[in-house]
Amino acid sequence: MELTFIGTGYVGLVSGVCFSEIGNQVTCVDKDLDKVARLNKGEVPIYEPGLQELMEKNTASGHLKFTADLATSVQNADIVFICVGTPSLASGEANLEYVEQVAQDIALAMNGYKIVVTKSTVPVGTNDKIKQIISQLSPHPFDIVSIPEFLREGSAVKDTLRPDRIIIGTSSERAAATLTELHKPLTDEIMVTEVRSAEMIKYASNAFLATKISFINEIANICEKVGADVTHVAQGMGYDKRIGSSFLQAGIGYGGSCFPKDTHALIQIAGNVDYEFKLLKSVVEVNNDQRFNIISKLNHSLGSMQGKTVGIWGLAFKPNTDDVREAPALDIIKTLLQEGAVVKAYDPIATENFRRFFRNESDVQWCDSAMETAESCDALCLLTDWSEFKEIDLRELNGVMKQPILIDGRNVYSKEQLADTNFQYYSIGRPELESLSPFRNSVASD
Numbered sequence: 001m002e003l004t005f006i007g008t009g010y011v012g013l014v015s016g017v018c019f020s021e022i023g024n025q026v027t028c029v030d031k032d033l034d035k036v037a038r039l040n041k042g043e044v045p046i047y048e049p050g051l052q053e054l055m056e057k058n059t060a061s062g063h064l065k066f067t068a069d070l071a072t073s074v075q076n077a078d079i080v081f082i083c084v085g086t087p088s089l090a091s092g093e094a095n096l097e098y099v100e101q102v103a104q105d106i107a108l109a110m111n112g113y114k115i116v117v118t119k120s121t122v123p124v125g126t127n128d129k130i131k132q133i134i135s136q137l138s139p140h141p142f143d144i145v146s147i148p149e150f151l152r153e154g155s156a157v158k159d160t161l162r163p164d165r166i167i168i169g170t171s172s173e174r175a176a177a178t179l180t181e182l183h184k185p186l187t188d189e190i191m192v193t194e195v196r197s198a199e200m201i202k203y204a205s206n207a208f209l210a211t212k213i214s215f216i217n218e219i220a221n222i223c224e225k226v227g228a229d230v231t232h233v234a235q236g237m238g239y240d241k242r243i244g245s246s247f248l249q250a251g252i253g254y255g256g257s258c259f260p261k262d263t264h265a266l267i268q269i270a271g272n273v274d275y276e277f278k279l280l281k282s283v284v285e286v287n288n289d290q291r292f293n294i295i296s297k298l299n300h301s302l303g304s305m306q307g308k309t310v311g312i313w314g315l316a317f318k319p320n321t322d323d324v325r326e327a328p329a330l331d332i333i334k335t336l337l338q339e340g341a342v343v344k345a346y347d348p349i350a351t352e353n354f355r356r357f358f359r360n361e362s363d364v365q366w367c368d369s370a371m372e373t374a375e376s377c378d379a380l381c382l383l384t385d386w387s388e389f390k391e392i393d394l395r396e397l398n399g400v401m402k403q404p405i406l407i408d409g410r411n412v413y414s415k416e417q418l419a420d421t422n423f424q425y426y427s428i429g430r431p432e433l434e435s436l437s438p439f440r441n442s443v444a445s446d
């Protein structure tokens with residue numbers, strides 16, 4: 001089948017590459033000419049394991065093309081996928097400007113029957129709006145379908161080629177049959193529903209996952225006060241199939257381009273129909289507070305931050321991505337600078353993207369390795385659970401720091417790894433591990 005994906009962000013690019021991999025003729029379109037030129041040179045604009053290889057293979061075989069010519073690619077396509085961004089407006093609502101622009105561009109380019117699929121995350125009712133825009137501008141027949149995207153950054157290729165489920169929201173039997181056929185090579189779990197339910201499934205799924213994270217973070221905060229270990233609590237809860245073990249990892253809260261944006265948007269969607277989504281509002285509030293636990297732990301261990309050197313390991317919002325959108329590291333570093341600390345920072349791949357947030361580049365010392373970051377630090381904070389940090393030799397780390405204060409924002413280190421070190425060790429919701437530290441006990445009793 002001939003497919004066009006409009007927008008070459010995570011969703012458009014990864015989907016385009018994966019659908020070419022399973023035998024379709026794919027064109028990926030972007031209005032950003034520089035990005036298209038880079039893609040045509042074989043450069044992958046995002047860090048995503050496995051993507052480069054598949055992209056090279058399918059461009060070489062002629063199954064995959066990149067262009068800025070939206071009109072021609074729409075005309076050649078059987079199915080057109082809208083994959084442009086829907087960032088937050090100041091109100092929290094989704095900005096639909098890009099989606100509506102693309103709907104107009106598709107309408108003006110159409111030359112016959114098309115299936116128009118929205119993969120962007122859009123509020124309930126948006127696909128009806130897209131239908132209205134196209135039917136006002138084009139005399140040609142078309143069907144509108146909502147197929148929300150559930151891929152995760154860092155495992156996007158795997159998630160796209162082996163999804164848990166595909167949701168097809170449409171009132172057209174013809175479109176439902178074509179799209180079921182298209183997705184069959186990926187999974188048997190294909191659900192056909194109406195458009196508005198499909199739109200809501202996407203927001204409800206992200207909001208539920210965000211709720212699990214804020215829930216376990218609050219349990220972790222209580223564990224710290226009552227002497228329980230949140231990792232054991234999560235494990236014990238997870239054996240119950242009704243609860244499940246995923247998304248119960250306590251830490252510094254969720255970030256990224258989607259959970260923060262989509263939780264705010266769903267609160268607004270509810271608000272627009274006079275419903276106060278109290279639970280989700282609390283999920284957001286808990287998440288906003290959670291990152292500042294790192295600051296409280298630093299204040300507890302260092303006292304005043306003025307003139308102290310604090311190392312940061314991890315800037316991306318999670319491992320295996322160079323995406324720094326809404327990364328908790330940003331708020332944490334800004335607060336440290338405000339409190340007078342000297343900040344050294346390192347991420348295996350996201351440093352370049354992260355530096356753009358700082359007008360004055362010299363505010364932070366950007367380092368090239370984990371050990372260089374730790375050298376001469378009064379405290380070190382692990383904010384992203386990259387495997388490189390998990391595998392570090394803590395005894396060697398202990399030796400290079402000025403003061404052995406280690407704040408593990410992702411609970412990556414074990415009792416065994418901490419043995420034979422004198423770290424004053426803090427983590428999230430594991431008070432027993434913290435009390436093992438001899439240095440901390442001596443500080444506490446000073």
Ligand SMILES: NC(=O)C1=CN([C@@H]2O[C@H](COP(=O)(O)OP(=O)(O)OC[C@H]3O[C@@H](n4cnc5c(N)ncnc54)[C@H](O)[C@@H]3O)[C@@H](O)[C@H]2O)C=CC1
Binds near residue numbers: 149
């Ligand atoms: N990033 C992710 O992991 C996921 C994102 N989503 C949703 O998918 C949507 C897209 O997200 P990302 O892929 O992160 O997008 P992104 O914001 O990284 O990229 C969007 C791309 O669309 C292009 N674009 C904008 N207007 C255009 C136009 N008129 N014509 C051609 N190209 C145009 C931009 O130049 C940009 O390259 C959002 O609604 C997001 O919520 C859903 C699941 C996962």
Ligand SMILES: O=C(O)[C@H]1O[C@H](OP(=O)(O)OP(=O)(O)OC[C@H]2O[C@@H](n3ccc(=O)[nH]c3=O)[C@H](O)[C@@H]2O)[C@H](O)[C@@H](O)[C@@H]1O
Binds near residue numbers: 121152250
């Ligand atoms: O709509 C989207 O864009 C996507 O949003 C998330 O994917 P993503 O943001 O790539 O990353 P996740 O793996 O979900 O992690 C999000 C954040 O939650 C945090 N997290 C995750 C899991 C956990 O147990 N604890 C926790 O703190 C991560 O560190 C990260 O900051 C969803 O998992 C995808 O299904 C969805 O398609």
